[in-house]
Amino acid sequence: MIRHIVLTKFRPETSEETIHGIYAGLSNLTNRLPGARGFTGGRSESPEQIERGYMHGFVVDFDSWEALQAYADNPEHKALGGQLVENAVGGIDGILVLDLPVRTD
Numbered sequence: 001m002i003r004h005i006v007l008t009k010f011r012p013e014t015s016e017e018t019i020h021g022i023y024a025g026l027s028n029l030t031n032r033l034p035g036a037r038g039f040t041g042g043r044s045e046s047p048e049q050i051e052r053g054y055m056h057g058f059v060v061d062f063d064s065w066e067a068l069q070a071y072a073d074n075p076e077h078k079a080l081g082g083q084l085v086e087n088a089v090g091g092i093d094g095i096l097v098l099d100l101p102v103r104t105d
Helices: 016-032 065-073 075-087
Strands: 002-008 036-043 056-062 095-101
Touching: 002 065, 002 075, 016 036, 016 056, 016 075, 036 065, 056 065, 065 075
Parallel strands: none
Antiparallel strands: 002 056, 002 095, 036 056
């Protein structure tokens, strides 16, 4: 399994409603794609408070690298990703992405 982790430093003027709309779109897409599951996203509530401006994030699990690539290539994903970039501080510089292989046995 591959865990896809995305952290975003949204511009201060980006509303929670806008962020929720982007995340809802990504969640709906995840529910429709084979090999993708478990979308979880939202605003950090960490008691540690060391987000360094990356106050929102989401996680999606994929069955394989191929399933993750299909998600990345999907036109709907590209449009929603464009909205993330458009609303992030510094564009793409305000987004962190990690893809971690996760053992399931």
